[in-house]
Amino acid sequence: MAEHAEHPAYPVGLRLSGRRVVVVGGGQVAQRRLPALIAAGADIVLVSPSAKASVEAMAESGEIRWERRRYEEGDLAGAWYVLVASSDPVANATASAEAERHRVWCVRSDDAEAATAWTPATGRSEGLTVAVLTGRDPRRSAAVRDAIVEGLRDGTLAAPHHRTRTPGVALVGGGPGDPDLITVRGRRLLSEADVVIADRLGPRDLLDELPPHVEVIDAAKIPYGRAMAQEAINDALIEHAKAGKAVVRLKGGDPFVFGRGMEEVHALAAVGIPCVVVPGISSSISVPGAAGIPVTHRGVAHEFTVVSGHVAPDDARSLVDWAALARLRGTLVLLMAVDKIGAIAGALVAHGKSPDTPVALVQEGTTATQRRVDATLATVAEAVKTHDVRPPAVIVIGEVVALD
Structure with a gap:
């Protein structure tokens, strides 16, 4: 040789x-x-x-x-x-x-x-094998291999399927907003999409990276503004998948955490369209963490509860047992609750929660415009007005807020 x-x-x-x-x-x-x-x-x-x-x-x-x-x-x-x-x-x-x-x-x-x-230095990503030979320099082979595989996994290097690609829908959890917090699988599927139906709370910066041929459909549900009805979203998913397109439904956070993801899965299943669900990092834990708040902490909180606050405690449609939540000693995380926080705080205090319980409001968490406002159950309603806190914001209630 x-x-x-x-x-x-x-x-x-x-x-x-x-x-x-x-x-x-x-x-x-x-x-x-x-x-x-x-x-x-x-x-x-x-x-x-x-x-x-x-x-x-x-x-x-x-x-x-x-x-x-x-x-x-x-x-x-x-x-x-x-x-x-x-x-x-x-x-x-x-x-x-x-x-x-x-x-x-x-x-x-x-x-x-x-x-x-x-x-060769070998790596694999979603059925694709990368093998690199550089003669007598195995370290260089490994470095090139690692760069290629990392690019394939995080979607920065596109290698779309052509012969074996199956049309369908991927429900992708985009995470809390920072584009770096989407999963590598989610980013790869996004890079292979023909059509992307995106929520406002998804990582919007990733849309700039899509090739020109990708059709982006705005499915934003803006509070107090225009909204694309869920039925219209379902219809759009079905229409494009039936046309043989690879469709990504890009959602904020996780598709199954207050994301109506299961409704979309059911709609697709009813007409026989294959669907894959890609979990995302939920804002309920990532946003508090980005603001320096652990939802659990040894000796302080042994549990945390995530609640949707889009319905007020006195609303007949509410499914939340606020009295039970008030008795818990752990952390309470509220999503979609900015405009209802006054009523929620009042209900918790009425059911026995101390008015001095610390509260943190984290607006646009994990993004460049993230900000945190601290208050208590007694003062949080006024703090929202004073500091003009707007959605999207995650609200954390409990002693973990006061940890330094």
Whole structure:
């Protein structure tokens, strides 16, 4: 191989499912390489007098067969691929020579120039395998591999499906507002979308990154302003999915935390449209955290309760047991409650909650315009007016607010 070292290696993907693969040596190299060979479905035989505990566990679980001895001539009979990685130079050279005679591709961990194959730096993302070879510079290979895989996972590097893409809808939780807080899966699906139906509270900055051909539909539900009826949103999802488009429904927070996500799932299921739900980081925990408030804390709060405040306590439509909430000693997190906070605070105090209970209002949490206003149950209604607190805002009630 050495005399041909100036020529680049020819890249190829080996289909090893059900085919005999021999690994010589049970040390660190085997520990790192075996999982990928197992995932490839190879019929793996390990030849080694000893092995690391994790490698031994693979044998005990039946994922590989282990011959507890040194390498012997003939061990490569019927093999399609061999990984030589023992600490015995003589065994390594002998196994390599046998592989050469039988024309079995052989990787040498101790001597790359003596090998007939090299192992690339490999990464995977959603069914896509990335393999990078840079000759004698494995660190560079790994760095390039990591950059590509990270880009694929976070959506900054687009690799959309063409032959195998299935039209449908993805309900993606966009997180609390900061575009960096969307999940990597959500960002990837967004980068592959043909149509995006977006809420106002979704991470709007991500829309700027979409290619020009992507149709963006505004489904904003702006308080006290125009709103796209839920039925119209459902109809739009169905229409575009039936047209063969990849549709992303981009929602703020998590689709199933006061996001009406299940209504959309039911509407799609009723007409047979496939739908995947991608959870998002809920503002109920992320926004308090961004403002320096833990919703739980040892010795202070052992539970937290998340409540929608869009309906006042005295409204006949309310499903909340405010009396029970007032008796709890933990943290109360209110969403969509800015305009009802006076009535809510009054109900909690009326049911026994101390008027001095700390309250924090965090407006536009995790974004560049985030601000925090502190008050108590007795003063929070006035604080909203004085400081002109507007939605979206998360309200936190409890002793955790006072933690420094």
